[in-house]
Amino acid sequence: MKIGIFSDSWVPNLNGVVISIINEIQSLRNKHEFAIFVPKLKQAIPFKIEGVPIYELKSFPFPPYPGYNIAFPSFYLTKALHKEQFDFIHCHSPFSLGYAAVLASRVLNNIPLLNTYHTHLVDYSGHLVGGIQGEKFARLSGIQEMIWGYIRWYYKYSDVVITPSKTFQRELTCHGVKPPVYSLPNMISSVFFRNDHSKEEQKAFQENIRKKYEIKSDRKILLYCGRISYEKKLEVLLKAYKEIEQKYPKTFLLIVGDGPHLKMYKKQASQLNIRNIAFTGFFSHTKLPYLYRMGEFMVTPSDTETQGLTVIEAMSQGLPVIGAAGGGVLDYIHENRNGLLFPPGNWKACKAAIETLLDNPDLISQFGRTALKIAQKFSTKGFTTQLERAFSITIKINASR
Secondary structure, eight states: OEEEEEOSOOTTOOOHHHHHHHHHHHHHTTTOEEEEEEEOOOOSSOOOBTTBOEEEEOEEEOTTSTTOEEEOOOHHHHHHHHHHOOSEEEEOOSSHHHHHHHIIIIIIOOOOEEEEOOSOGGGGGGGGGTTHHHHHHHHHTTHHHHHHHHHHHHHTTOSEEEESSHHHHHHHHHTTOOSOEEEOOOOOOGGGGOSOOOHHHHHHHHHHHHHHTTOOTTOEEEEEESOOSGGGOHHHHHHHHHHHHHHOTTEEEEEEBOOTTHHHHHHHHHHTTOOSEEEEEOOOTTTHHHHHTTEEEEEEOOSOOSSOHHHHHHHHTTOOEEEESSGGGGGTOOBTTTEEEEOTTOHHHHHHHHHHHHTOHHHHHHHHHHHHHHHGGGSHHHHHHHHHHHHHHHHHHHHTO
């Protein structure tokens, strides 16, 4: 069938939403046709997927969240929708392109509409009122309940809603989202399951990283990989590592990723006088396995993830994960099996968890083996089977309307 993909997130931003869309198309393109509707963003090199039309709509920046653009309706959109004649709509965001998905599904034709709830909007409400300082205000002022009202209103137009974790499946259902809500974890890129990586290329890459950031060969590397933005709560990790560095001088914190608050966290690390640290910026997925394999384990202080793809990526390379006990990562980090959990926002508990692994190398190996087994569930085969099942359920519910 012909499937229309709608998303307010797109390249050059490579967040979990964009990665999941690319993975979906690459894994199902032999069975289905796709066309993509996204905002037009500035790109050094236009991104293309062979054989897949990408309709880029004029957009303007959304100041509260740098890197995010809002597309606006146009005759170009309506013309493209009539041209494509979709059999099915899969939407990945509840804003401007989300409205276009509803238009394509409910107004122009009666087309089955599947919506994926990738981002827990309530946890991002602080962006609307001043970032870190605004988060508490958003919680106390009733803004978060207003956002829940918006979520209920927008998703009522869907036939089915899927979300990457059981945690948020329960959240959406408990807060009154009416369409059936299912948990469907996103897969991670097949590059993490390949066995044909060049050992010479990996060694050269890792040696270059050590040289570039002056990481001595005897240092144990702790990793964070993901978007660098305030809701990821990297200040928790930085405060914890400040004391870890003093107690374990032969460690190094490698923070991999880019985002709107990179400068802010670099400044904070400098103010804390953390010495054994490097912010690498963005790396392509083809290089990430090499980076993960440099680490002893990964630490993620974010409690806002609907899934946390980087957690599973790290696990796929045999790394245990220390994470905040909140959000979707609770589905994938199992205490004392493949990692450790600490109360969200508690840097002292984060420090204690890091110390536990640093003091117990055998535990790192044990957790790493279990992590690798769990990560296998997120391969292409398992994901495509479940996604096509979601397609079928959506079509049946739509037909019964």
